[in-house]
Amino acid sequence: MAPVHASDVQYDVLDFDQLSGWAEDDHEAALRVFLNTCRDMKDPDWRAICKFANEGPDARQFFELFFRPVLIDDKQDALFTGYFEPELDGDRYRSDRFRYPIYKMPQEALAQKPWLTRREILETPVLAGRGLEIAWVDDPVELFFLQIQGSGRVRLPDGGYIRVGYRGANGHPYRSIGQEMVRRGIYNAHQVSADVIKNWVRRNPVEGRDLLFHNPSYVFFREVSKVPADQGPLGAMNRSVTAMRSIAVDPSFVKLGSPVWVEKDGEDPLRRLMIAQDTGSAIKGAQRADVFFGTGDSAGKAAGRLRDPGRMVVLMPIQRAYALLPESAI
Structure with missing residues (x-):
């Protein structure tokens, strides 16, 4: 996507009655998720809002009293996709079955951006023998998709599990292998899904390995097994995300922790x-979001099917919302 200049971004303050379906939503559920992270928002206006949110207000009245809906238009088409927390089979130790490592982040990748590409990392011994392996899994294709999701759980042979979360990446841009399959004429755009990609790579191991190298981005992880099994994985705010209430956004447009009204069509x-x-x-x-669907295969299938238009409207503290408008509009 081409860089967006500040002068190209338009802000429109809306009324709540302009939000399709607003009155019918479960605002209490949204408020509970908001409380998971609002305590980490340090700006004075957010701290004041969070303090009131903890006093048990009527949820719908709370959002309508302290916020205004702001439509942010950066001249890009709106797009909603889904993500989930995958579960992989693995072990803490390498074996004939479990031989594909989930790596911690090496110091070189922290210090140098961009660092080595995916191909260079996997086709050289640069990370071998350094104790950077968190776990070993049995499927390189599932490991590739774990990197796309950014977090996941590894089921161990003894029935336990290791939970891993995003630590950082090698600094190369993400490239969609689904789009590359369309470009190569393997599939039409409407045929591509995560399951389709996985099955094709497994049926065509040589060409499939080359296809995965089309994405030079490589993600490193950290172990976050302290997060209880009944809670979601850690998001960018280092708190658990909640299925169908948490979204991933571009923080250059949307402040993390903000409520966002989603109108997904399709x-x-x-x-x-x-x-x-x-x-x-x-x-x-500004109009791009990833909806978190939960953990496991069923969540993955649902997330993989989502690719729809619509619009998203950010709820901003009142003063912040009106400060974005030109004086002539106030």
């Missing part, structure tokens, strides 16, 4: 107040 329309609690390397733009 085959299964969605009208819901969500909280911006995560980010993603492919999430760029």
